[in-house]
Amino acid sequence: MEACCDHKQDKTSSGLKKVVIVGSPNVGKSLLFNHFTGRYVTVANYPGTTVEVSRGKAKIDGVSFEVIDTPGIYSFSPLTEEEGVARRILFKEKPSLVIHLVDAKNLERLLPLTLQLIEAAFPTILVLNMMDEARRLRIGIHQKALTQDLGIPVLETVLTTGEGLKELKTAVRHLTGLEAESPSLRGTTVNYDGRAPVSLEGALARIGESLAGEYPISKRSLSLLLLKGDEEVRSLVKKQEPLVLEIAEALASELKNHLQAPLEFEIASSLKRRAARISENVCRTKKRSWRSDVRSGRWGEFLSRLTMNPLTGFPILFFVLYGGLYQFVGVFGAGTVVDFLEGTVFEGFLNPFFVKVFSRILPWPLLQDLFVGEYGMLTLGVRYAVALILPIVTFYFAVFAVIEDTGYLPRLAMLLDRTFKKIGLSGRAVIPMVLGFGCDTMATMVTRTLPTVRERIISTLLLSLAIPCSAQLGVIFAVLAGHDRALLLWAFVVGLVFLFIGFLTAQILPGERPSFYMELPPLRWPKISHVLTKTYVRVKWYFTEVLPLFIVASALIWLGQLTGLFGFLIRGLAVPVRAIGLPAEAASIFLMGFFRRDYGAAGLYDLVSKGRLDGVQMLVACVALTLFLPCIAQFLMNVKERGWKTGVGISIFILFFSFGFAFVLNQILVRLGAVL
Amino acid sequence: MAQGPVPFSGEVTCLPLSSLPVNQKAEVTHLEMQDPQRLKKLIAIGVLPGSPITLLQRFPSYVFQIGWSQFSVDRGLASAIYVKL
Numbered sequence: 001m002e003a004c005c006d007h008k009q010d011k012t013s014s015g016l017k018k019v020v021i022v023g024s025p026n027v028g029k030s031l032l033f034n035h036f037t038g039r040y041v042t043v044a045n046y047p048g049t050t051v052e053v054s055r056g057k058a059k060i061d062g063v064s065f066e067v068i069d070t071p072g073i074y075s076f077s078p079l080t081e082e083e084g085v086a087r088r089i090l091f092k093e094k095p096s097l098v099i100h101l102v103d104a105k106n107l108e109r110l111l112p113l114t115l116q117l118i119e120a121a122f123p124t125i126l127v128l129n130m131m132d133e134a135r136r137l138r139i140g141i142h143q144k145a146l147t148q149d150l151g152i153p154v155l156e157t158v159l160t161t162g163e164g165l166k167e168l169k170t171a172v173r174h175l176t177g178l179e180a181e182s183p184s185l186r187g188t189t190v191n192y193d194g195r196a197p198v199s200l201e202g203a204l205a206r207i208g209e210s211l212a213g214e215y216p217i218s219k220r221s222l223s224l225l226l227l228k229g230d231e232e233v234r235s236l237v238k239k240q241e242p243l244v245l246e247i248a249e250a251l252a253s254e255l256k257n258h259l260q261a262p263l264e265f266e267i268a269s270s271l272k273r274r275a276a277r278i279s280e281n282v283c284r285t286k287k288r289s290w291r292s293d294v295r296s297g298r299w300g301e302f303l304s305r306l307t308m309n310p311l312t313g314f315p316i317l318f319f320v321l322y323g324g325l326y327q328f329v330g331v332f333g334a335g336t337v338v339d340f341l342e343g344t345v346f347e348g349f350l351n352p353f354f355v356k357v358f359s360r361i362l363p364w365p366l367l368q369d370l371f372v373g374e375y376g377m378l379t380l381g382v383r384y385a386v387a388l389i390l391p392i393v394t395f396y397f398a399v400f401a402v403i404e405d406t407g408y409l410p411r412l413a414m415l416l417d418r419t420f421k422k423i424g425l426s427g428r429a430v431i432p433m434v435l436g437f438g439c440d441t442m443a444t445m446v447t448r449t450l451p452t453v454r455e456r457i458i459s460t461l462l463l464s465l466a467i468p469c470s471a472q473l474g475v476i477f478a479v480l481a482g483h484d485r486a487l488l489l490w491a492f493v494v495g496l497v498f499l500f501i502g503f504l505t506a507q508i509l510p511g512e513r514p515s516f517y518m519e520l521p522p523l524r525w526p527k528i529s530h531v532l533t534k535t536y537v538r539v540k541w542y543f544t545e546v547l548p549l550f551i552v553a554s555a556l557i558w559l560g561q562l563t564g565l566f567g568f569l570i571r572g573l574a575v576p577v578r579a580i581g582l583p584a585e586a587a588s589i590f591l592m593g594f595f596r597r598d599y600g601a602a603g604l605y606d607l608v609s610k611g612r613l614d615g616v617q618m619l620v621a622c623v624a625l626t627l628f629l630p631c632i633a634q635f636l637m638n639v640k641e642r643g644w645k646t647g648v649g650i651s652i653f654i655l656f657f658s659f660g661f662a663f664v665l666n667q668i669l670v671r672l673g674a675v676l
Numbered sequence: 677m678a679q680g681p682v683p684f685s686g687e688v689t690c691l692p693l694s695s696l697p698v699n700q701k702a703e704v705t706h707l708e709m710q711d712p713q714r715l716k717k718l719i720a721i722g723v724l725p726g727s728p729i730t731l732l733q734r735f736p737s738y739v740f741q742i743g744w745s746q747f748s749v750d751r752g753l754a755s756a757i758y759v760k761l
């Protein structure tokens with residue numbers, strides 16, 4: 001392959017030939033990736049995005065390759081950031097081979113992407129996976145005819161059993177040895193003039209002739225994307241030859257005047273017609289019976305229907321929340337495991353040890369405090385990080401990974417879409433919201449996968465305000481343990497705030513209403529290896545991004561106390577704190593709460609253990625703390641993701657709202673004479 | 677939305693997917709073209725004229741099967757798909 005100058009090569013690039021796996025979601029890409037790479041894998045965010053991309057090394061007959069797994073895509077025109085990343089990988093990584101992996105039983109619907117890959121002149125092979133299911137449905141695919149129709153190699157696999165893998169590896173080894181221009185890899189072209197009254201082909205030829213620059217895809221494909229008005233490709237061409245862009249724009253508007261339907265549609269229809277013709281030619285379906293339950297087995301489909309039917313779906317959701325979140329994360333993780341780590345390991349063993357060591361090596365009490373004092377970096381910072389946060393966050397991410405791997409999340413999204421529309425979001429936002437119960441900071445980052453700015457702002461606000469993170473949840477469960485009515489009331493009140501503020505924001509914020517579409521993959525058993533990898537990657541992120549902030553926050557708190565600034569701020573905060581019916585010393589909890597949301601929550605826990613709060617006060621404190629300003633990490637994330645104005649605006653709003661709301665709540669409860 | 681104009685009707689009657697009875701096999705005839713964002717989404721998931729389609733559920737969201745895949749869409753998208761029996 002020739003060296004490339006105008007495309008940035010990736011840092012991890014090893015000079016190895018690259019094999020890129022593409023395909024729609026849930027066709028077995030990660031399975032294939034694992035078959036190829038085994039242990040030598042790195043999972044990292046693609047530069048500048050939150051999208052995770054796995055890279056690994058594969059060895060076939062002694063030759064090494066770099067294999068890249070990409071996020072699922074449906075077509076060559078990306079709709080979300082994730083799909084954008086998949087295409088960017090194709091554009092930037094200069095693949096020696098692109099493996100288009102498809103679900104064999106959906107061949108006709110997935111062929112247009114194959115045709116687009118061929119058109120873009122990527123050295124492509126088509127791999128028909130899930131042949132076991134295709135056979136069960138009595139769909140026969142004439143492999144030779146398909147190879148002939150497409151002009152590229154076609155292979156069949158069953159990746160769950162490893163069938164066809166050997167042939168695939170041989171093919172990869174052989175094909176990456178060929179030059180991309182060799183005739184065996186020159187595929188078919190689609191004619192777009194099918195039924196259109198004006199010549200799209202003519203326009204394509206015009207643009208193609210004018211293009212002279214160096215591009216990662218064929219001129220034909222580039223011209224097509226230019227006509228469609230693809231932003232990324234437009235800026236790519238604008239940089240090199242702005243004149244061609246003008247030509248393309250003129251041609252596009254001329255075409256628009258003559259075509260009945262949008263260009264996008266005409267092009268997709270041509271691709272679809274071609275795919276249908278090929279599929280007719282090569283697929284032999286013995287019995288054209290249509291039964292939705294063959295898809296994933298009778299039981300899988302039955303269960304799937306149960307999760308989607310509102311009558312059974314909501315009880316199932318409740319069961320998942322109760323079993324997974326409350327019992328496993330709350331009671332076991334935040335209770336049993338944290339008690340053991342905090343009480344036995346830290347209080348009983350590590351903290352006395354730290355104190356002993358530091359009082360010996362640092363004779364100055366002031367510096368001792370920094371490390372091992374009440375808010376010391378080791379005795380508080382590391383203790384909270386390792387003994388409190390690590391287990392809760394790990395348990396939560398493990399549960400989330402299981403739920404994610406079963407395919408339940410899209411069903412949850414479809415169940416809640418209607419409700420979420422009322423608060424200006426679509427069902428898609430369910431995923432960051434559920435993740436927020438683990439870590440709001442991470443979830444705020446994930447809101448990037450939402451298609452519109454409006455949805456991102458609303459979900460950032462709601463995450464900061466009304467979604468408690470797992471660290472907080474753990475403490476809230478502990479504080480309100482034994483006060484079932486208070487716990488229920490807390491959940492009800494916070495839920496109400498979530499809906500009410502979401503509803504109001506949706507009324508106020510301008511912008512287009514979101515629309516919702518999502519594929520529902522068959523339900524399946526979670527794979528241990530998937531769950532472990534996903535949990536590990538997230539916990540690692542949490543620790544590298546958040547642990548340093550713990551330490552810094554401890555130092556800040558130390559400094560604040562030293563200079564008296566904290567005393568001043570706490571005295572100031574004591575006013576609203578007393579106004580919501582709490583003792584003045586609770587003020588320090590709120591201030592700590594900003595530096596780490598969970599410090600605040602844990603401080604509350606201490607206050608409760610000392611018996612300083614009654615039931616109503618506990619509830620009001622928990623509500624106020626849940627709603628109160630996000631922790632400093634999330635504040636920084638809000639500013640980073642949404643910009644200064646929105647990030648700071650959200651925080652100021654939350655500051656006033658949380659105290660105002662807690663005040664009203666306290667008044668109501670006290671007036672009613674509630675005992676909780 | 678559902679009672680919008682129904683072009684291309686000729687001898688067969690077209691109706692939006694959102695009005696199709698559940699579990700009734702149908703075929704996509706055309707798409708509502710007004711909203712380009714909507715259109716793009718439908719194209720991406722492979723809903724195009726000629727595709728056989730079956731509605732599986734309409735509440736709380738629309739669920740349909742096309743080929744061997746199932747998708748969930750909201751009312752807006754479901755009523756942008758026109759089908760004939």
Ligand SMILES: Nc1nc2c(ncn2[C@@H]2O[C@H](COP(=O)(O)OP(=O)(O)O)[C@@H](O)[C@H]2O)c(=O)[nH]1
Nearest residue numbers: 025026027028029030031129130158159160524
């Ligand atoms: N029956 C069957 N299932 C498969 C096959 N290949 C993959 N799967 C399953 O399809 C699901 C999706 O696979 P995954 O690799 O996560 O897909 P990705 O989203 O494309 O990365 C997993 O549950 C796999 O076990 C196959 O050949 N036959």
